[in-house]
Amino acid sequence: GAVVSQHPSWVICKSGTSVKIECRSLDFQATTMFWYRQFPKQSLMLMATSNEGSKATYEQGVEKDKFLINHASLTLSTLTVTSAHPEDSSFYICSARPPTSSGGWGEQFFGPGTRLTVL
């Protein structure tokens, strides 16, 4: 299967600072990547769709200015949590999907996640 990596695996920061999380597709090019957030003992919630070379599409209720997404290349998307606060503490997971031979949308593969703790 396709491989998606994330960095860092975990990060602890002080309230008010910004944190950048990287998501890379290692063995395929991804024009679209997705960012999810998961709170303890809950399901994954889609935050935004990251599109290479254009602006991200955010889900309802997700603050664009708080969660900045940059998809500058076909293998890298970044999520920056700006002015982080304790309520932003969560598990952030990205995903991407390789192109299919038919040109359609196929299986998504997920990164290992980044655990953010804001003190």
Added chain:
Amino acid sequence: GIQVEQSPPDLILQEGANSTLRCNFSDSVNNLQWFHQNPWGQLINLFYIPSGTKQNGRLSATTVATERYSLLYISSSQTTDSGVYFCAVAMQAGFQKLVFGTGTRLLVSP
């Protein structure tokens, strides 16, 4: 938006037992995936199964798209099967964003 419900929410099994996990969705989909989330949070792809039946070792899955449900079968369960199982679906329109189900938390005891 589409609703995805999984049952049961929690399941405790003895090693060696079989189980069936269910995923119901409220609208037509053309993408359905099953995942196992391990204790470290990594989502492991189990099946990509918009319709039909697939098997992989002790696991198999069936999706009946016309009736809007999917089933995941685990046979001869092992302690390493413990974790949370999610199904996720995507609709035809847009970028096929995956909507995750509520999850089934499985604990297999020795």
